[in-house]
Amino acid sequence: MTMISDNLQGVRARITAACTAVGRPADAVNLLAVSKTFGPDAVAEAFAAGQRAFGENYIQEAVEKMAALRELPIEWHCIGPVQSNKTRLVAENFQWIHTVDRLKIAQRLSDQRPADMPPLQICLQVNVDGGANKSGAPPHDVADLALAVATLPRLRLRGLMCIPEPAPDFVATRALFMRAKALFDALNAQNMGLDTLSMGMSADMEAAIHAGSTMVRVGTAIFGGRPRPV
Numbered sequence: 001m002t003m004i005s006d007n008l009q010g011v012r013a014r015i016t017a018a019c020t021a022v023g024r025p026a027d028a029v030n031l032l033a034v035s036k037t038f039g040p041d042a043v044a045e046a047f048a049a050g051q052r053a054f055g056e057n058y059i060q061e062a063v064e065k066m067a068a069l070r071e072l073p074i075e076w077h078c079i080g081p082v083q084s085n086k087t088r089l090v091a092e093n094f095q096w097i098h099t100v101d102r103l104k105i106a107q108r109l110s111d112q113r114p115a116d117m118p119p120l121q122i123c124l125q126v127n128v129d130g131g132a133n134k135s136g137a138p139p140h141d142v143a144d145l146a147l148a149v150a151t152l153p154r155l156r157l158r159g160l161m162c163i164p165e166p167a168p169d170f171v172a173t174r175a176l177f178m179r180a181k182a183l184f185d186a187l188n189a190q191n192m193g194l195d196t197l198s199m200g201m202s203a204d205m206e207a208a209i210h211a212g213s214t215m216v217r218v219g220t221a222i223f224g225g226r227p228r229p230v
């Protein structure tokens with residue numbers, strides 16, 4: 001086996017163990033492999049080991065990788081911050097975006113989604129720990145944003161995403177993830193029909209799964225350390 005397929009097996013085992021620990025079925029959590037900064041060969045290797053969904057942060061880098069790998073039926077997720085001038089590339093190339101935090105960006109994505117593609121699947125990013133300069137909508141704005149986004153014709157609202165700052169220990173980390181879970185449950189209590197809670201990375205996926213994550217975004221634990229810091 002290659003290193004990447006070994007690592008993937010290790011990550012899948014961590015997901016299963018975390019699910020089992022809190023009485024959730026192992027298939028309650030999907031794995032998004034975060035391939036930013038790694039080339040098409042690494043993605044192809046993970047694909048050969050059974051991985052189908054990949055997350056990318058840099059739009060230009062991602063579009064080049066998609067071209068190199070266009071023969072493979074990969075599901076591409078945009079997980080990086082998106083400025084207005086990049087929405088068209090996202091709308092035309094990705095199946096998912098996890099980082100929508102303003103209505104203006106959502107409107108542009110809906111307007112620019114090509115008519116011959118299925119609706120773009122969206123998670124709203126929530127700033128659960130209140131960092132002033134962080135991406136993510138403030139928690140008290142999320143319900144209004146969700147209602148507005150749900151009316152846009154070329155988008156399909158799937159859920160929420162968050163990236164909390166590292167907390168001192170497991171319990172504190174889980175508490176931050178539980179803020180996103182509480183918002184998610186509140187929206188579903190209003191019949192929003194959300195099914196995706198995108199949270200947890202290499203270092204904190206267990207805490208996220210304990211709090212109710214349905215999709216972990218894992219880079220380092222699959223592909224190794226990144227050649228440049230991100």
Ligand SMILES: *Cc1c(COP(=O)(O)O)cnc(C)c1O
Nearest residue numbers: 034079201202203217218219220
């Ligand atoms: C890079 C990144 C990840 C993966 O982080 P790792 O610590 O390498 O697992 C997940 N989510 C987002 C938004 C990222 O930018």
